[in-house]
Amino acid sequence: MRCDVQMRSGSLAQIIEAWPGKSAHEDGGISQPAVYHMLDVAAVAERLIAPESFREPVRQALILLAALHDLGKISAAFRAMLRHAQPQVAGRHWEVTEAFLRLHDDLLAPTLGSDQFARYELYAATAGHHGRPPSRDLHLNRRNTGPGGEWKAMIDAAGETAVADAAEVIRAFTELWPDACLGSMTSEQARRLSWRLAGLVTTADWIGSNPAWFPPSAPGPLPAAYLAETRERAADAIGKAGIVAPPAASVRPFNFALRSMQTACEQVELPSGPMLALIEDETGSGKTEAGIILAQRMLLEGKAEGLYFALPTMATADAMFGRVADVLKCLYDTAPSLSLAHGRSGLHEGFRELALARDRNPDEPGPTEWLLDSRRKALLADVGVGTVDQALLAVVRAKYAPLRQFGLSRKILVVDEAHEMGDPYMGELLSALLHLHAAQGGSAILMSATLPLELRSRLVAAFETGAGREAPAIENSAYPALTVPGVSTPTVSANRSETNRGPVAVERVQSADQALDLLTKTAGEGAACVWVRNSVDEAIAAIHTLRARGVPAELLHARFALVDRKRHEARILETFGKHRSAHPGQVLIATQVVESSLDLDFDVMVSDLAPMAALIQRAGRLWRHMDLRPAGLRPVDRPTLQVLSPDPGLVTGENWARHVLGQGAYVYALPLLWRTAKVLFEAGEIRVPEGLRDLVEAAHGRSLTVPEVLQSAEFRAEGVDKAQATHAGQNQIDWLAGYRAGASGAEDAEYPTRLGARQKTMVLMRGDAPWSGDRWNVESAQLSEVSASAARLDRLALPEAVPPVNLPRWLTATRCFVTVPPDHQICPGLRYDPEMGLILSSSVNQA
Structure with missing residues (x-):
């Protein structure tokens, strides 16, 4: 399509003065001209793209496109929005940028070359620098003589003078990067490159919009002169932003003997x-x-x-x-x-x-x-x-x-x-x-x-x-x-000098009462003990029973307000951490939160049955620091993982695990739990490291056939897996379709990065103050947060409070604020205790 601009454009000096790109930062101050802002961003893009391996003509083409990112600010509608707060009803400036670039494609085609559809893909990437691609209808009218529909509305709102002045800016900018050329780039290649260009322009625009680094300039210098000036500012801004890494160093990072x-x-x-x-x-x-x-x-x-x-x-x-x-x-x-x-x-x-x-x-x-x-x-x-x-x-x-x-x-x-x-x-x-x-x-x-x-x-x-x-x-x-695919790699042997604890024996614990008896006995003998439970409700029930028996016990799970969780973690690290005493004689009741984030060392471990990979991770906290506490100093004879589990040889139905694990039986897929139990108890031990591969493969694969009464559960689990994989495919960007067709403008929460039961986050309050302190700010609100199942909380008459006005909307819009009374009873069925966490009454929350 060719656009013949009928009206005469103003001179470049007049264009620079006529079209503001940024509002003045103070009354009576200077507003940055659109042309100058576009050149600021281009100068930053030059710096950002310098380390890339693009051929020089393509590099210059991408910088030219970055310079044109805000061409749509040359618009009567945008100027009216800046100066008179009038809404841009026909289209926002970045959407107008795409319309202008397509309208004036005949001016860019001789410079950029390539095919028209390749240029169109990159125009959209240039324009879509505000987090989402443009999506306005940019089709010709029915007679193919010019813009139609939304395209025409945007062009009309910009005005004839703006259309002509935008063309003049394109001509001026192409002279600044005379070697710009996409060559024989295909539309398929351009679609892949469009993602890269959109990221480059967005980053450059964020830096180039910082008034501390690019202060508003009064109209005066023409584009070539202004570009020379702003290139120096761009070099300084890149350094202050902190996004171009210094050279790598060859200093040896560790001074110990390598494993x-x-x-x-x-x-x-x-x-x-x-x-x-x-x-x-x-x-x-x-x-x-x-x-x-x-x-x-x-x-x-x-x-x-x-x-x-x-x-x-x-x-x-x-x-x-x-x-x-x-x-x-x-x-x-x-x-x-x-x-x-x-x-x-x-x-x-x-x-x-x-x-x-x-x-x-x-x-x-x-x-x-x-x-x-x-x-x-x-x-x-x-x-x-x-x-x-x-x-x-x-x-x-x-x-x-x-x-x-x-x-x-x-x-x-x-x-x-x-x-x-x-x-x-x-x-x-x-x-x-x-x-x-x-x-x-x-x-x-x-x-x-x-x-x-x-x-x-x-x-x-x-x-x-x-x-x-x-x-x-x-x-x-x-x-x-x-x-390392493509090369042969050295053989890696196990270094046992640091982890010489020997194999971890595995024993089955038949009931929760047996687990409690074991923990009571070994804690009384001075052992550092832990019971890892699959569900928070079961963990809370277990600690109540232990404390009723007079056993010193700590609790850690994910339903504490963050300020309380940090307090509990500090106490737990002191009691069960690397530098703990040799015979603390205490028990930790915890959920999966202890699998990887805390450096803990236990003498005795009980775990609810869980997938093999999780059990191996948990067992990594058993007899962990042998250099500090060798076998002779431990109050038990050998490291043993005690697994609370039903007998995998006696499966009578899908409730096989329910009577032993309670709610914890529903956290993981039943076939995976059965395979883990079958493999682990037959092995009778975890041999680290040589036995880990076989255990994981046998339990997490599908080569081991589940009992007939679990076949329906197996089919359901396979269906859930396929549905989740399909869901992930639907939520992904379409990389091959290019940025305009393959991206979206959705908020982060609309396309989650992980699945699971929907959670509701509450910010707890003491009266009008945050649970974590006296003053409201983002940090005190986050320290007061606790999350739980939305399905369970939605069944309660949760009394929500009005959030403080000084908190950002991204926080208040995604949390509910809840006051905790002095007696800790938030509402029927819901309590919050700083020592127990959030307690949901099962009698109220049963489905």
């Missing part, structure tokens, strides 16, 4: 191009240090500039944060920016201290002020530690997916506890993330103690096909193992 896996990571050949490595080793074997050693080598080889450590929970991310912060000075020549990426990062004391230290001393790693002012910027930091959810948001149809892709693309994605992302829903999303990350040139390291082979094969295939390579067959079933 076998760590040595393998130091020696393995690094393949060319995007690289995937899988580190499989037992809990406590030093996988994190091995991953850091390998990541440093990859940084030095130029495979990435930064790192993102993705963990399964906020608690595990918090635990990893300190370990990563301690070694950054060895990984980089100067201090990189560092972020903690999850919803409660502001509550992490170490992160807050680093933020203050960075503010006082830029030579310290930490977040910059710019990175701190938006949660969505966390993945742009040079080094990030956070939940895997923050990374998975790059592949679901949530706002700003390209921004997250852009932030991750320059990083080595280090996924710890990868087995915990192996359910059908998260597994599909993780596969999509690895595929996309490799397609954008990124590399990844996956770490796990209990990764099923089938999941490993799927993740390898996803990454390798994303990198444009044929997916290899991974035949190695050894354990421990380092796997």
Whole structure:
């Protein structure tokens, strides 16, 4: 389509003066001209794209498109909105940008080349820099003589003068990047590139919109002169933003004698191009240090500039944060920016201290002020530690997916506890993330103690096909193992010098009463004991019984307000942690929260029957620190995992586990529980590390046929798995369709990164004050939060209070505020006790 502009455009000087791009920051102040803002963003984009491997003509084409991102601000409707607060009813400025670029395609085609549909894909990516792609109807009228429908309405609202002036700006900008050319790029290639361009433009726009770095300029300089000036400002702004990592350093990050896996990571050949490595080793074997050693080598080889450590929970991310912060000075020549990426990062004391230290001393790693002012910027930091959810948001149809892709693309994605992302829903999303990350040139390291082979094969295939390579067959079933597709890897042996506890015996506990008797006896003998329960209700019931017997016992689960959970965790770490006394003589009743985030060491462990991978993780907390407490100092003869479980040889129906585990029988799929019990009790022990692979494969695979009375449950479980995988596919971006057709503008919560029973989050209050203190702010509100099943809470007459006015809407709109009376009874069926947590009466909440 050709657009012949009939009216005469004003001179460039008149155009710069006529069209404001930003409001003045104070009454009577200067408003930044649209043309100047567009050039500010282009100058930032030049800096951001400099390390990329694009050919120079393509690089210049992408910078030119970044410069044109706000072409739609040359509009009478936008100017009226800025100056007179009139709504842009026909279309917002970024939607008008796409309309203008298509309208004036004849001006860009000789410069950009390529086919028209390829240009259209990139126009949409340029325009869609506010978190979502443009979706206005941009079809011609019925006679194919010009814009029709929504397109015509936007052009008409912009005005004839704006149409002509936009054309003049395009002409002027093409002269600034004269070598810009997409060459023979196809529309398919452009669709893939559109995601990258959208992320680049969004990042550059956020930096270029900062008035501290790009103060408003009075109209005067023409585009070439202004661009020369603002390039200097862009260089300074990039440094202050903290999103271009310093050079990698070769300083040895650890001064201890390396274990076998760590040595393998130091020696393995690094393949060319995007690289995937899988580190499989037992809990406590030093996988994190091995991953850091390998990541440093990859940084030095130029495979990435930064790192993102993705963990399964906020608690595990918090635990990893300190370990990563301690070694950054060895990984980089100067201090990189560092972020903690999850919803409660502001509550992490170490992160807050680093933020203050960075503010006082830029030579310290930490977040910059710019990175701190938006949660969505966390993945742009040079080094990030956070939940895997923050990374998975790059592949679901949530706002700003390209921004997250852009932030991750320059990083080595280090996924710890990868087995915990192996359910059908998260597994599909993780596969999509690895595929996309490799397609954008990124590399990844996956770490796990209990990764099923089938999941490993799927993740390898996803990454390798994303990198444009044929997916290899991974035949190695050894354990421990380092796997790097495309190269031979060193054999990894178990280093028993640090973990010499021997095999963990396995015994079946037949009833809850037997478990209580065992815990009462061994605690009385001075042992550090734990009972890991599958459900909170069962954990609360167990501690009531133990305390009634006079047994000293602590409680930890996920239904405490965060301020109380932190208090409980501190007490538990003192009693059961690495530096505990030899004979504390106490019991911890806990749920799954103790599987990975806390460094605890127990003499005696009872666990409800759970999937094999979870039981192995739990057993990793049994006789953990043998260097501090060798066998001779333990009050029991050997490490034994006592599993509360029905007899897998006596299955009479689908209620097989209910009478033993209570509500905990419904937390996991029944066929998986049966297979785990069958395999584990027949083995009679957990041999670490050599026996772990066989246990996981036998229990988590489907080769073992379940009893006939469980066949219906097996079919239902398979159906749920398929439905979750399908759901994940529906929630993913359509990478091959390109940004305009394949993305969405939905809020994060509309496309979850993990499935599960819907939760409702309450902010607890004491009168008008937060449960955690006296003053309301984001931190005190988050410390007062507690979550529980929405289905159970919705059946109660929950008395909601009015939230404080000084809290942000993202917080108040997603929580309910609830007052806890002095007697702790919130409403019939619901209590909150700081020592017991949130207690839901089963008599009120039965379905």
